[in-house]
Amino acid sequence: MTTVAPGTTALDRDWWKTATVYQIYPRSFADANGDGMGDLPGITSRVDYLAALGVDAVWLSPFYPSALADGGYDVDDYRDVDPRLGTLADFDTMAAALHAAGIKVIVDIVPNHTSNAHPWFLEAVAAGRGSRARERYVIRDGSGAHGAEPPNDWESLFGGSAWEPLGDGQWYFHHFAREQPDLNWEDPEVRADFRTTLRFWADRGVDGFRVDVAHGLVKDLSEPYAPWREVAETLRADGSHPLWDRDDVHEIYAEWRAVFNEYDPPRFAVAEAAVHPSRRARYADPQGLGQAFNFAMQEADFDLADFRATIEAGLADVEVTGSTTTWLLGCHDTPRVATRYGLPLAAGERAQQVARQWLLSDGRAPEVDLALGLRRARAAILVLLALPGSTYIYQGDELGLPEVGDLPPEALQDPMAVRSSTEKGRDGCRVPLPWTTTGPSLGFGSGGSHLPQPASFAAYAVEAQEGDPTSTLSLYRQALALRSELNRGPELHWVDAGPEVLDLERPGGWRCVTNFGPRPVDLPTGRLLLTSGDLVDGRLPADTTAWVATS
Numbered sequence: 300m301t302t303v304a305p306g307t308t309a310l311d312r313d314w315w316k317t318a319t320v321y322q323i324y325p326r327s328f329a330d331a332n333g334d335g336m337g338d339l340p341g342i343t344s345r346v347d348y349l350a351a352l353g354v355d356a357v358w359l360s361p362f363y364p365s366a367l368a369d370g371g372y373d374v375d376d377y378r379d380v381d382p383r384l385g386t387l388a389d390f391d392t393m394a395a396a397l398h399a400a401g402i403k404v405i406v407d408i409v410p411n412h413t414s415n416a417h418p419w420f421l422e423a424v425a426a427g428r429g430s431r432a433r434e435r436y437v438i439r440d441g442s443g444a445h446g447a448e449p450p451n452d453w454e455s456l457f458g459g460s461a462w463e464p465l466g467d468g469q470w471y472f473h474h475f476a477r478e479q480p481d482l483n484w485e486d487p488e489v490r491a492d493f494r495t496t497l498r499f500w501a502d503r504g505v506d507g508f509r510v511d512v513a514h515g516l517v518k519d520l521s522e523p524y525a526p527w528r529e530v531a532e533t534l535r536a537d538g539s540h541p542l543w544d545r546d547d548v549h550e551i552y553a554e555w556r557a558v559f560n561e562y563d564p565p566r567f568a569v570a571e572a573a574v575h576p577s578r579r580a581r582y583a584d585p586q587g588l589g590q591a592f593n594f595a596m597q598e599a600d601f602d603l604a605d606f607r608a609t610i611e612a613g614l615a616d617v618e619v620t621g622s623t624t625t626w627l628l629g630c631h632d633t634p635r636v637a638t639r640y641g642l643p644l645a646a647g648e649r650a651q652q653v654a655r656q657w658l659l660s661d662g663r664a665p666e667v668d669l670a671l672g673l674r675r676a677r678a679a680i681l682v683l684l685a686l687p688g689s690t691y692i693y694q695g696d697e698l699g700l701p702e703v704g705d706l707p708p709e710a711l712q713d714p715m716a717v718r719s720s721t722e723k724g725r726d727g728c729r730v731p732l733p734w735t736t737t738g739p740s741l742g743f744g745s746g747g748s749h750l751p752q753p754a755s756f757a758a759y760a761v762e763a764q765e766g767d768p769t770s771t772l773s774l775y776r777q778a779l780a781l782r783s784e785l786n787r788g789p790e791l792h793w794v795d796a797g798p799e800v801l802d803l804e805r806p807g808g809w810r811c812v813t814n815f816g817p818r819p820v821d822l823p824t825g826r827l828l829l830t831s832g833d834l835v836d837g838r839l840p841a842d843t844t845a846w847v848a849t850s
């Protein structure tokens with residue numbers, strides 16, 4: 300028997316289908332106690348900011364107890380708050396404040412792996428071979444004499460072997476850092492415990508879940524093992540990969556859907572699933588998680604053909620699933636969009652690839668044209684916010700923050716960087732937000748900042764942008780406010796505007812026009828609602844988007 304929360308309407312059940320969701324990386328958002336690490340009371344203190352921004356929901360990256368071997372994606376306890384970030388009471392206060400401001404709350408669930416300090420893993424280490432405790436993890440006998448060698452040659456995504464020895468001839472598997480042992484999802488207790496975790500947060504009023512590595516839970520570890528070179532290609536279209544995107548994973552999500560549907564409105568979930576595009580729909584199935592991240596826009600260049608193809612593919616997904624698709628320009632795992640779009644590209648090069656190579660390299664940064672990058676990032680967000688479906692905004696992108704590509708090696712925290720002598724990893728997009736133009740950690744908190752902010756961040760501070768109608772923050776605020784008025788119905792029609800202009804129309808005569816070419820172009824006749832940059836003699840210049848009301 301479910302109860303209907305006061306004020307719930309039929310519309311509320313589908314809130315997520317068109318929501319704008321702001322991703323908070325809690326340790327880098329706002330620090331209320333001055334210890335240099337963002338926290339939940341810090342988020343509570345900034346609810347007014349989020350409300351003024353106009354987002355429908357926030358997604359919080361993990362805030363659970365963690366040794367931070369992977370930024371909190373190594374979870375010690377799924378049903379508590381890291382003491383450095385607050386308490387469960389602080390969570391309740393924060394959720395209540397967000398809800399009072401009309402903002403939904405999405406939390407991150409990390410089911411593929413625990414941390415190596417999780418009580419289950421400590422028990423598995425201590426209990427020894429053949430124990431019940433070892434069944435909760437992916438543990439195999441080693442090869443060679445006395446199991447001294449790893450079971451096979453599979454590699455971790457963060458580098459090195461995917462196997463770590465337990466000291467008695469057995470080895471545990473980890474897709475990510477060695478501090479992140481993979482769970483065995485064939486184990487009924489693992490399944491039951493995660494359902495308990497989902498209910499724990501849903502009962503606390505959480506509106507939805509972002510599911511980390513949703514495509515990784517089920518593995519086929521039957522022998523003989525396929526050699527690494529065969530399993531390294533992860534995006535298979537036929538579900539035949541032993542480690543990723545196996546069909547059986549959807550049995551788990553059907554069980555989760557039953558839990559979500561115990562609530563009214565049903566709880567929502569979005570899958571982080573890096574799968575072949577043809578298989579994404581399975582995660583977005585209404586009988587499963589219901590929505591899946593579409594990362595294609597994050598991979599796209601600022602290029603008309605890329606944008607159009609990406610939008611068409613995203614909308615085609617919707618035809619299959621009956622869900623809605625998601626759009627995003629960045630997240631805590633990707634070089635910031637304002638930098639990506641300003642990278643110099645040689646013929647045939649892709650921005651995302653160049654950005655990653657740079658962050659993988661020895662620190663020699665390419666000459667980034669930040670003014671161009673920001674101009675394009677502003678144009679791009681107006682495209683994303685004009686699309687049907689749901690848009691995710693990564694914290695700081697509304698300020699136009701660039702990637703911090705030159706963090707000193709000793710400051711780096713990301714295991715991708717820590718495990719490597721050359722790679723810089725993902726810390727450059729996780730530097731704490733600048734709130735004020737001066738002061739310790741630029742208003743992030745009263746103390747320091749767990750990752751150093753460059754002096755240039757002061758110019759991007761909320762304080763510097765708030766009163767400026769031309770700022771990126773003002774653009775986001777205006778766009779989000781307008782979108783909530785204009786976004787009526789899922790239809791999108793392409794308008795043929797030639798080889799350099801992306802022109803699309805939404806119901807009610809809402810046109811979104813982007814000039815990808817070098818020369819200014821004419822705008823459609825109508826009322827100009829918003830532009831990402833100044834017009835030139837009434838015409839739309841290069842790298843600029845306009846929203847126009849044509850009826």
Ligand code: NOJ
Nearest residue numbers: 369372409475511512632
């Ligand atoms: C995806 C998360 O977004 C990323 O930050 C993390 O490192 C991996 N999953 C492992 O949990």
